[in-house]
Amino acid sequence: MRNRLSPRVPKLLRQEESELLRFFLFQKAARAIILFELAAQYGQVIQFMNVFDRISLFICNRMPAFRDFYFSLPIIRDLHFLRQQIAQLDYAAKMQCIETLKTTNPHFKDPKRLLCHGAQYWSQNFEDGMIEEIFRRILPTNKTFVEIGVENGTENNTTALLAAGWNGWWLEGNAEACTEITQAISQMPSINSRLKLKQAYVSPLNIQQLFEELGIPQEVDLFSLDIDMHTYHICAALPHFKPRVIVVEYNGGISPSVEWITPWKAGETWDRTQKFGASLKAFELLGRARGYSLVGCDLTGINAFFVRNDLLGNHFAEPFTAENHYECPKYYLTMRFGHRSVLYEESHDPKRYPYT
Numbered sequence: 001m002r003n004r005l006s007p008r009v010p011k012l013l014r015q016e017e018s019e020l021l022r023f024f025l026f027q028k029a030a031r032a033i034i035l036f037e038l039a040a041q042y043g044q045v046i047q048f049m050n051v052f053d054r055i056s057l058f059i060c061n062r063m064p065a066f067r068d069f070y071f072s073l074p075i076i077r078d079l080h081f082l083r084q085q086i087a088q089l090d091y092a093a094k095m096q097c098i099e100t101l102k103t104t105n106p107h108f109k110d111p112k113r114l115l116c117h118g119a120q121y122w123s124q125n126f127e128d129g130m131i132e133e134i135f136r137r138i139l140p141t142n143k144t145f146v147e148i149g150v151e152n153g154t155e156n157n158t159t160a161l162l163a164a165g166w167n168g169w170w171l172e173g174n175a176e177a178c179t180e181i182t183q184a185i186s187q188m189p190s191i192n193s194r195l196k197l198k199q200a201y202v203s204p205l206n207i208q209q210l211f212e213e214l215g216i217p218q219e220v221d222l223f224s225l226d227i228d229m230h231t232y233h234i235c236a237a238l239p240h241f242k243p244r245v246i247v248v249e250y251n252g253g254i255s256p257s258v259e260w261i262t263p264w265k266a267g268e269t270w271d272r273t274q275k276f277g278a279s280l281k282a283f284e285l286l287g288r289a290r291g292y293s294l295v296g297c298d299l300t301g302i303n304a305f306f307v308r309n310d311l312l313g314n315h316f317a318e319p320f321t322a323e324n325h326y327e328c329p330k331y332y333l334t335m336r337f338g339h340r341s342v343l344y345e346e347s348h349d350p351k352r353y354p355y356t
Contacts, residue, residue: 094333101299107327112317114296114305115327120337122159122344125300127247131157131222134245134295134305137315141244144168145222148202148234152177153184154341157224157247157303163344166221167194169214173201173227181343188346202227204237204264211241218242225249226303228270232261232278235286244308246292252301254279256326280304280322293320300334301327 060067070076102108108116119129143161145168150156158168172178178199185192200210223243225231231249253274254260260279270276283304284294292306295316304325307316317324 091335091337094335095337098299098333101330110317112315114316115299118299121163122153122155122341123157124155124334125298125302127157127298127303128160130296130298130305131161131245131247134307135221138244138307138311138313140166140221141219142167142221144217144220145224146216146220146243147171147222147224149173149226149228150177150181152180153343155336157226158222159344161222162191162195165194168220168222169196169198169216171198171200171202171210173199175199184343184345190346191344202234203230203266204233205266207234207237211238216241219244221245222247229262229268229276230264232282232286233264235283239290242291242308244311246287246306247303248283248306249277249302250280250283250297250304251277252280252327252329254281256280256322259285280326284320284322294322294325295320297325297327299327300331301329302331302334 060070102116105115107113114130114133117129117133118126119132120126121128123131143164143166145158145161145166147156147158147168148171150158150170150172151174153159153170158166158170162168170181172181178197181197185195185197196214198210198214200206202210218241220243222245223241224247225234226249227234228249235246235248251260251262251274256279258279259281261282262275262277280294280297283306287294287306291309293309293312293316294304295307295312296305297303298305312320
C-alpha cells in the first residue's frame with residue numbers, strides 16, 4: 001500500500017487533518033462538535049465503501065484469479081487508505097470528546113461518584129473500571145458473578161473478573177457464540193473449571209428454572225444483565241435473588257423522572273428503536289423495593305449500577321435517585337479503545353508450555 005494518496009482522492013482529508021491538529025491545540029468543546037459533524041460526513045463515504053467492498057469481494061470469492069488484480073487497483077488501495085484515515089479521525093474525536101466531558105461534567109469531580117473510575121478492559125462502555133471501584137469500596141466475598149447476554153465473551157462486563165480469578169455463570173442465547181466460547185475455554189483448564197456456560201434464551205418465564213438448574217446461589221457478588229428488550233422483566237422475575245451488586249442496561253432515551261417499562265410480549269425482540277428496556281427511574285424504583293440503591297451510570301448512558309443497601313456505608317454519592325445519577329445517551333462513544341478484543345486467554349504456564 002502506498003504511503004500517500006493518489007490525486008484521485010480529495011484533498012479534503014488533508015484539510016481535516018490540519019483541523020484536527022488545531023483541535024488538539026485549542027482544546028475547545030466546540031471543536032468536538034465540528035469534528036463529529038465531519039466524521040458523520042465521512043460516515044457516508046464509509047457506507048459507500050462497505051457496499052463496494054461487499055460486491056467486489058463477492059466477485060473475488062468466485063474468481064480467485066481476480067483477487068490480486070482487484071487489490072492492486074490504485075482506487076481500491078486509496079479507498080482502504082481513506083478508511084484507515086477516517087477511523088483514526090473518528091477515534092481521535094471520541095477520545096477528545098471524553099477528555100472534554102471529564103472537564104465539563106460535574107459528575108467527574110465528585111470522588112464518591114463512579115464516572116472518573118471508568119476503564120475498558122473487555123467491557124464496551126468503561127464498566128470494567130467502575131465495577132472494579134465498587135468492589136474496592138465494598139470488597140467482594142466469594143468472587144462469583146452471573147452475566148446474562150455475553151455474546152462471545154469478548155465485550156462484556158465479567159470477562160475482566162474472570163481474568164482476575166473469579167468464578168461464575170454465563171447465559172447466552174446465540175448458539176454460535178456459545179460454541180465459540182466453548183472451543184476457546186476448552187484449551188484453558190483454569191477458566192474451564194471456573195466458568196459455567198449455558199446456551200439459552202432467557203425470559204421472565206424460564207429465568208428461575210434456569211438458575212435452579214445451574215445451581216446459582218441466591219447471593220453472588222455481581223449480577224450483570226443486558227438483553228436489550230426485556231431486561232427489566234428479567235430482574236422483576238427474580239424476587240429472591242440477592243446479588244451484592246447489579247449492573248443493568250437502562251433506556252437513556254426516557255427522562256430520568258419518568259417511570260416507563262416496555263410492555264412484555266413473549267418472543268418480541270428489539271427493533272433498534274427507542275422502544276426497549278425501561279427508564280432509569282423504573283429501575284430505581286424496582287431496586288428500592290428490593291433493597292438496592294442506584295449508585296451510578298456509565299459515561300455513555302447505557303448501564304446503571306446498583307448496590308445492596310446493607311453494603312452502602314458512606315461509599316457512594318447521594319441521593320440515590322435517577323435524577324441525580326442519570327447520564328444521557330452518548331452512544332457515539334461506544335467503541336473499542338485499543339486493539340481488537342479477544343476472549344481472555346490464561347497467562348503463560350511454564351509447566352504446560354516449557355521453553356524448549
